[in-house]
């Protein structure tokens with residue numbers, strides 16, 4: 009086994025090869041066959057750029073797993089973590105803590121009216137887990153309806169609420185039902201306009217609820233904009249229609265804003281663009297740019313009050329951990345002071361939308377460009393007419409070419425997601441688009 013302790017270059021920083029060997033010798037990786045993982049070692053980062061141990065720099069167009077909305081090493085967030093560590097590094101959830109309370113206040117201040125409490129979790133999956141629990145306990149019903157094209161996390165109920173392939177080896181939780189959502193490019197509803205797609209997807213959702221028995225359905229759980237599943241911005245009216253259906257049958261509406269929330273779409277919450285008020289919002293990632301693990305559920309007054317007398321049967325040792333809470337306070341304050349959410353909206357409207365559309369004009373492999381803010385997907389196809397997805401081998405070539413050219417990409421299935429930090433500058437966008445242009449040109453050769 010290679011260890012960093014026994015490497016020969018003890019007087020210098022480790023090399024990529026040394027770090028990669030130590031990693032694969034001792035770290036068990038997510039969602040991977042362990043024998044084939046080839047992790048890219050990263051040594052440091054600043055803003056929208058990261059670098060490896062051999063000095064190669066990458067423009068981070070992945071925001072890691074779509075969470076560094078403030079970029080890497082924001083000095084005020086790093087300083088707040090250090091300051092909190094020097095004051096009170098940890099405290100049990102049962103105590104009152106000023107930093108935790110301030111973090112909750114800053115979060116609810118940005119949420120829609122009537123959602124005034126936060127239950128803190130360790131990340132996004134357990135946020136969904138607890139939102140599902142709240143919906144089940146307050147309705148006395150069991151079933152959770154979510155989309156096939158979705159990802160809600162890796163724990164018991166969250167991974168079964170997930171619609172993509174990661175659900176299938178993990179189906180141990182009960183009472184999950186899936187529906188198709190609006191996705192006009194690959195419509196399940198033979199629709200040829202966003203309006204048709206929306207009304208047919210709503211009809212399908214309501215028919216599934218009726219067939220399942222409305223009195224058995226606790227919650228509809230949707231990503232406001234499905235992220236890993238393909239960044240499908242819902243057509244106008246869809247989410248309002250879902251709200252109406254939920255109200256008609258007394259169903260709790262949970263919007264998962266783990267990836268889409270906190271500036272990614274050019275709004276504080278993705279739901280701000282859709283005139284919809286859910287009963288529960290789940291969040292993680294962008295709330296503190298992932299500097300310290302944390303997530304949570306923002307709770308409507310009605311659901312919060314349901315537990316005024318009744319015990320809420322859920323908790324986590326590190327719920328509202330002060331290091332994470334301090335990073336939330338600093339991150340949200342910096343985002344406000346530095347106009348980061350506005351920057352994401354401007355970058356989306358003035359740079360990524362036209363830039364990616366221009367790439368689609370140049371490259372037939374781009375079947376569709378869709379997104380908003382700093383949350384975009386290029387749907388790559390081997391044939392524009394049939395929309396046949398680009399195969400895994402070609403996606404692999406594209407990914408390694410992008411890395412070689414100095415861009416850290418986020419790929420999923422046949423898509424390249426363009427998801428840089430919300431602080432990205434127009435010049436960095438231009439640089440990234442040039443690299444993507446070059447890589448797509450190489451791919452066509």
Ligand code: PLP
Pocket residue numbers: 073130131132133134136159160161162231235236264265266267268292293303
């Ligand atoms: N929900 C959505 C929409 C996500 O994108 C993710 C993670 O990518 C999760 C939930 C799970 O979050 P975590 O990995 O922090 O548990």
